[in-house]
Amino acid sequence: MKDNGSALVAVRVLLATLLLGSVAPAHPASRAVTEQGSDAYARCIGCHSLERNRTGPLHCGLLGRTAGTAAGYNYSDAMAELGIVWDRSTLDAFLREPMNFVPGTSMGYAGVADPAIRAAIIDYIEAAGSDADVCPPGLGR
Amino acid sequence: MVQRQDSKPMQPARRQFLFATAGAGLSGVVVARLAGIVRPAHAGEASEDDIRILNTALSAEREAVAAYNLGAATGLLTAGVKRLAITFRDHHAEHADLLERTVRAIGGQVSEAVQSYDFPKDDLQTQADVLGFAASLERGAVSAYSGAIPVFNDRELAGAAASILADEAMHWAVLRQALGQEPVPSAFIS
Numbered sequence: 653m654k655d656n657g658s659a660l661v662a663v664r665v666l667l668a669t670l671l672l673g674s675v676a677p678a679h680p681a682s683r684a685v686t687e688q689g690s691d692a693y694a695r696c697i698g699c700h701s702l703e704r705n706r707t708g709p710l711h712c713g714l715l716g717r718t719a720g721t722a723a724g725y726n727y728s729d730a731m732a733e734l735g736i737v738w739d740r741s742t743l744d745a746f747l748r749e750p751m752n753f754v755p756g757t758s759m760g761y762a763g764v765a766d767p768a769i770r771a772a773i774i775d776y777i778e779a780a781g782s783d784a785d786v787c788p789p790g791l792g793r
Numbered sequence: 794m795v796q797r798q799d800s801k802p803m804q805p806a807r808r809q810f811l812f813a814t815a816g817a818g819l820s821g822v823v824v825a826r827l828a829g830i831v832r833p834a835h836a837g838e839a840s841e842d843d844i845r846i847l848n849t850a851l852s853a854e855r856e857a858v859a860a861y862n863l864g865a866a867t868g869l870l871t872a873g874v875k876r877l878a879i880t881f882r883d884h885h886a887e888h889a890d891l892l893e894r895t896v897r898a899i900g901g902q903v904s905e906a907v908q909s910y911d912f913p914k915d916d917l918q919t920q921a922d923v924l925g926f927a928a929s930l931e932r933g934a935v936s937a938y939s940g941a942i943p944v945f946n947d948r949e950l951a952g953a954a955a956s957i958l959a960d961e962a963m964h965w966a967v968l969r970q971a972l973g974q975e976p977v978p979s980a981f982i983s
Contacts (some may be wrong), residue, residue, distance in 0.1 A: 698934040
């Protein structure tokens, strides 16, 4: 049985992990992200993280990146040929209905219906992208 | 519970496959039964999208197997926790096996397995680190499956995916409990 101290440490560890995406190092104190955003982003971490390509591509450098161009990630043909640049608007549309926005995408996911949650996810990715402790300059571009 | 009578072939090869795999283990039986529940009213034909969804799920399951292998090999886990990690790893391996064989059975091409994973090994310094790492994977998997289930063209596949989701939600709850957290944090998870 854990005592209160170790339980608190465990909670901090998990929160830090969630903040970073599932396979990222912990930088809880410096993270320029909101709690709401990290909670919203938690739904992405089955496949994505900020700093690493996983089942899905990394999210560092996402805003401003041409779709299908993250180095080292094997995209679907549909995404590789999309030819758009991710900004808040295009990312919002994609998150709303990924499979309709990019037919043939590997992201077999119904989408995030709630615009506030989509905004929180995008806020989180944007904030992380501007935090050099999380996303070093150039990562994901 | 509605159970399938398997005395005569009723379905295309893919469905026969799902039921044929049931003899391989308990999870196969559960998957087959859950799939059977939805067949009469909602069964459809698998689409190219279905194959992509299955392959994406397969990639995530393979990663989970590798992650649990990593955690189990750290030397940081107590014997009981290590047994738990290995059990969960084996569940993910069963999921991956079923997904892979299902993709093949419906005529799809199985995605290529990644040879190595870029896990943050340096950040796994304590048992709590390992548990938190695993918990975050399981939490994400719950969302991934809950987002995939509505978009399967073939509702039988959606039922099978739901049985995997249920298993991984239990993993997440157990891991949260082991971390000293509220095991089930809310009534709805998306």
